[in-house]
Amino acid sequence: MIAFEHVTKRYGERLALDDVTWRMDEGECAVLLGHSAAGKTTMLRLIMHETQPTSGVVTVGTFRGGRLTRAHRALLRRTIGVIYEDFRLLPDRTVYENVALSMYIAGHYTDAEVTPKVRRALEEAGLDAHRDLLPAELSFGERQRCAIARAIVMRPALILADEPTGALEPKSAAEVLSLLLRIQREGAALLVGTTRAEVANVIGGRRYVLEEGALREVTPGASPVPAPSPPRAAAASGDAPMPQSPDLFTPPATGGA
Amino acid sequence: MHPYFWREAWRSFRAHRGLAMTSMLSLIASLTLCGLFVLLDHNARQALRAIGDRREMIVYLKDEIPETELAVLMDKVRQYFGEPTYVDRKQAWQELSDQIGDPDLLSGVEDNPLPASIRVRLKPELLGFAAMEQAAQQVLEFPEVEDVRYGAEYVRRLDRFSGGVRLATWAVGAVVALAMALVLFNTLRLTVLARRHQVEVMLRLGASDRFIATPYVYEAMMHMTLAAVISLLLVFALQQVVAYRLDGVTFLPWTTSLAFIGGALAVAWVASAGALSRILRNIGS
Numbered sequence: 001m002i003a004f005e006h007v008t009k010r011y012g013e014r015l016a017l018d019d020v021t022w023r024m025d026e027g028e029c030a031v032l033l034g035h036s037a038a039g040k041t042t043m044l045r046l047i048m049h050e051t052q053p054t055s056g057v058v059t060v061g062t063f064r065g066g067r068l069t070r071a072h073r074a075l076l077r078r079t080i081g082v083i084y085e086d087f088r089l090l091p092d093r094t095v096y097e098n099v100a101l102s103m104y105i106a107g108h109y110t111d112a113e114v115t116p117k118v119r120r121a122l123e124e125a126g127l128d129a130h131r132d133l134l135p136a137e138l139s140f141g142e143r144q145r146c147a148i149a150r151a152i153v154m155r156p157a158l159i160l161a162d163e164p165t166g167a168l169e170p171k172s173a174a175e176v177l178s179l180l181l182r183i184q185r186e187g188a189a190l191l192v193g194t195t196r197a198e199v200a201n202v203i204g205g206r207r208y209v210l211e212e213g214a215l216r217e218v219t220p221g222a223s224p225v226p227a228p229s230p231p232r233a234a235a236a237s238g239d240a241p242m243p244q245s246p247d248l249f250t251p252p253a254t255g256g257a
Numbered sequence: 258m259h260p261y262f263w264r265e266a267w268r269s270f271r272a273h274r275g276l277a278m279t280s281m282l283s284l285i286a287s288l289t290l291c292g293l294f295v296l297l298d299h300n301a302r303q304a305l306r307a308i309g310d311r312r313e314m315i316v317y318l319k320d321e322i323p324e325t326e327l328a329v330l331m332d333k334v335r336q337y338f339g340e341p342t343y344v345d346r347k348q349a350w351q352e353l354s355d356q357i358g359d360p361d362l363l364s365g366v367e368d369n370p371l372p373a374s375i376r377v378r379l380k381p382e383l384l385g386f387a388a389m390e391q392a393a394q395q396v397l398e399f400p401e402v403e404d405v406r407y408g409a410e411y412v413r414r415l416d417r418f419s420g421g422v423r424l425a426t427w428a429v430g431a432v433v434a435l436a437m438a439l440v441l442f443n444t445l446r447l448t449v450l451a452r453r454h455q456v457e458v459m460l461r462l463g464a465s466d467r468f469i470a471t472p473y474v475y476e477a478m479m480h481m482t483l484a485a486v487i488s489l490l491l492v493f494a495l496q497q498v499v500a501y502r503l504d505g506v507t508f509l510p511w512t513t514s515l516a517f518i519g520g521a522l523a524v525a526w527v528a529s530a531g532a533l534s535r536i537l538r539n540i541g542s
Binding site for chain 2: 048070071074075076078079080082086088089090091092101102104105106107110111150
């Protein structure tokens with residue numbers, strides 16, 4: 001499904017990825033662990049074709065390497081559900097409209113076809129009751145669940161989540177991860193980029209650590225996260241680790257909001 | 258046309274009312290100027306057509322042409338040049354007398370010196386100067402014909418004036434189209450930049466440029482439709498004022514009015530689609 005072949009990515013002098021060779025199959029679940037600026041987001045951006053590798057080839061489904069045309073990039077992105085740390089919701093649209101946007105972008109759906117699918121995605125995310133609210137009227141956790149509903153409404157084969165719990169307090173984080181796991185169990189491949197080992201513990205699946213641009217697979221239980229990131233960088237980027245809590249990341253019994 | 262695009266266009270129209278008003282005022286000013294020239298052209302053409310209707314060619318005949326030959330000549334003229342009217346010598350003398358009015362002035366003339374003639378109301382395609390000149394040359398080839406007159410200089414000036422008005426209308430139309438394209442480009446650029454965050458999110462969700470651009474193109478069409486209708490109303494009001502003082506000034510026929518709106522919409526569509534493709538490329542991937 002996704003294959004990196006000797007991929008190197010540089011931003012000027014800084015090396016973000018160094019000769020990374022890696023693959024991920026359909027329905028698989030994987031976590032990219034690494035401190036801030038380790039290259040997790042770069043990998044996700046390469047998969048989304050938001051940036052190009054300095055060298056090497058990235059293949060996603062049938063889209064192989066090279067610089068895709070704008071039309072092909074759009075087509076590729078329609079097959080992927082993406083969840084960002086900062087949600088990227090449209091502030092002047094209701095929750096319903098934000099989720100429906102993915103379906104309108106996919107095209108070929110009438111309003112009558114859009115409504116039941118959006119309502120279903122919102123129910124799965126536990127947000128149907130809030131469908132007429134604007135993002136600003138939601139808590140951070142609800143906003144992230146709205147972003148997840150938007151990502152899953154088209155039932156994509158691949159879901160990318162970039163620090164999905166980064167801005168959330170523990171209870172919301174647990175709910176969001178529970179939701180992502182439920183979707184993955186339905187058959188979608190799930191790739192999560194995070195700085196937190198706790199997230200990787202909850203998600204399970206294959207675990208990779210990014211360090212100094214290099215990617216290596218680690219077994220659960222080993223200490224995966226490399227040397228702690230410099231406090232300055234973590235604080236500046238807002239990626240400071242979430243405080244631990246006894247019930248953190250325990251999926252709620254109801255499995256929803 | 259998915260209703261989503263219209264909803265988005267209307268949402269953007271409402272969200273950027275100030276920008277929409279500024280854009281529409283500029284478009285109204287441009288379109289009103291263009292409309293005035295279209296109105297001038299329309300009325301100039303009408304006037305020229307009225308004058309053109311009076312254009313005729315006078316074919317002077319040699320003396321004593323047999324009736325059979327005259328009939329053949331009339332048939333040929335009818336076939337190739339236009340509707341002929343025969344004026345015999347006596348009739349010509351009578352017309353001259355009527356024009357002069359005072360019979361004493363002609364009392365000294367013993368014999369009627371005027372030749373018989375054929376007045377030809379030319380076919381529409383022969384009303385231009387070049388065509389008339391060529392027709393006159395051809396008519397002169399007939400052995401029964403003595404001379405041909407058609408007011409060459411007058412026709413030439415009339416044609417030149419008519420061509421000038423038409424050229425001015427096209428030139429103003431082209432300048433106005435360019436001005437409208439610039440207004441739309443800047444309006445759309447500001448609108449899209451104001452919604453840059455939205456556009457970026459949509460690009461990341463896999464929206465094609467066409468999907469993103471369509472509501473903005475519709476919005477530009479909405480601006481242009483309103484501006485074209487308002488400018489036509491302004492031109493109509495002006496025509497009414499002028500017609501009150503000057504007889505014969507008429508408003509544009511409904512077909513021309515529709516073509517005016519259609520032309521404006523075509524400019525809006527081409528300009529906005531072109532502008533958006535450029536603007537979206539600059540926003541990035």
